[in-house]
Amino acid sequence: MRFRRSLIAAMVSITVLAGTGAAAAGAAVSDEQIAITTPPAGTGAWLHDHSLGRAMPDPATASAAVVARFFASLSAAEQQQLVREYPLVVGNFDGAPVALRYQANQQAMRQELARQSARAADPSTSSADRATAQTRIGTLQHLLSPGHQVLAFDPRGRGLVAEVYGDLSTAQRVSVLVPGSDVDLEHFYSSSQPTREPAGMAQSLRTEEASVSPGTSTAVIAWAGYVTPVGLGADAATARLAEAAAPRLESLMAGLAVTTEPVTAPTVVCHSYGSVVCGIAGPEIHSTEGVTDMVVLGSPGMDIPDAAALGRDVRLWATARNPGDWISNVPFVDVEGLGHGADPTSSDFGSRVIASTGSYGHTGYFTPGTASLRNFADVALGRYGDVVCAGDTASGDGCLTGLQ
Incomplete structure (x- = not known):
């Protein structure tokens, strides 16, 4: 264990020193997060409820089709x-x-808002906990305002949430955005830097789709439905949280297959550590609507040897990394479970590598006007x-060879 933690510290230090400077290295390692792998609160009572005269499907095991x-x-x-x-x-x-x-998530969020409001008003609550409650109150009030469509909400831990932009019931094209580290209920929106x-990433993608093809009905899901790493610590260097998240992403995709009717399988867009989640979940994603397009960007590796996996x-x-993306300083290795393996943009990985011209920085790929967003x-x-x-x-077809 001591060797493993020393190796983690060394990898993190190399990454941070190369990408952001020595002063940041000391603050990079964070506490490990607790993955959420169990069904939400109320599941026990749900399973023991016989008021409808039939057995209730188990949230832990029932397939989307059964549900x-x-x-x-x-x-x-x-x-x-x-x-x-x-x-x-x-x-x-x-x-x-x-x-x-x-509808159910609106009710659940109202209940959580009442709980957090009471917590913030309780004089026995510490100042730090009151501040945390106030932050969550602001997020919940935003989500509860008119026009929001919350597909998933779980207040446990740092909070999980998924929001839909567009009409899933009529969308001809559906996309699922899987974000990376440092994302949770309180870090789902940014008013100052939306993308x-x-x-903001999901909204930017849908706006671009409307610009490119105004006659096509689309929906984009921003899926912060898993516990993400915080900072550049052990969680970011290993696949532990991604392995816990992958079944949740697989379940989401299976649910979409039986509740929506796009003309083809949803596209999955995976940013940063989210590409690790997508790499692990990918072999279990199947659709009767054809091939699933998976786009990765700012990827530290996908914990798979190549695209064929x-x-x-x-x-x-795979999106070509822009010059300002610090992820290029991450070692593309897998040593004793540390690191996420081969670079998906490398020539021998088997990806179709797309341009990102005009983007800058690790979170700059959804900036309007960039080649990455248009792609x-x-x-x-x-x-x-x-x-x-x-x-x-101008005359080459590059990553388009063999497409039908």
Whole structure:
């Protein structure tokens, strides 16, 4: 264990010293996070509820198809009963009707807002805890304002959330954004630099899609549905949190398959540590609607040896790193489980490498006007002929060879 932690510290120091300077190295290592792998609060009571005269599907084991059939068998009144009594279960149940999940999560967030408001007003609460409560109150008030569609919400720990932009019930093209480190309920939005956080990234992608193809109905899901690493510590250097997150992403995709009807499989866009989650989940993502396009950007590696490891059902696009992205200083190795393996933009990985011209920095790939953002939109829309490959010449087809 001592050797392992020494190796982690060495890798982190090398990365930070190379990318951000010696002063940052001492602050880079953070505490390990506790992954959330169990169903939400209320699951025990849900499983023991026999008021509907039938067995309740187990949130820990039921497939999305089973969940969809269960909810389809209920009357509207029965569905509303479950929303009232088990908002966290219904709101996070992949396979449940999307509109019902939105409604359940609104109720769950209102309950959490009341809890945090009481916490902030309690004089026995420490000043630090009151400040934390106030921050969460602000986020919840934002999510509860008109127009927000929250597909998942779990207040445990740092908080998990997924928000939908667009109409999932009518979208011809659906995309799922999987963010990287330092993302949670309180770091889901940024008013000063929107495209640095998942909500802004997702909105930027959907705006670009509308600009490119205004006649196509689209939806983008910002999915902060897993516990992410904080800082550049052990969690960022290992796949532990990604391994816990992968089944959650697989479940989300399975749920979308039975509750939405796009013309093709949803595109998965994976940023930074999110690409590790996507790499692990990829072999288990299957769709009856064709190949799933997976786009990675700012990737430290995907914990897979090459693109072929994702299987035939996933087509991998890797975004060329821009000159200001510090992730290029990360060693692309896997030593005793530390590091995330080969560089997905390398020539022998097997990705289709796309251009990122105009972007700058680790979170700059969704900036309007960049080649990266336009490429993400073109891939998500299936406009493969318009994709600009990294290093393309005017006459070359680069990463487009073999596409149907």
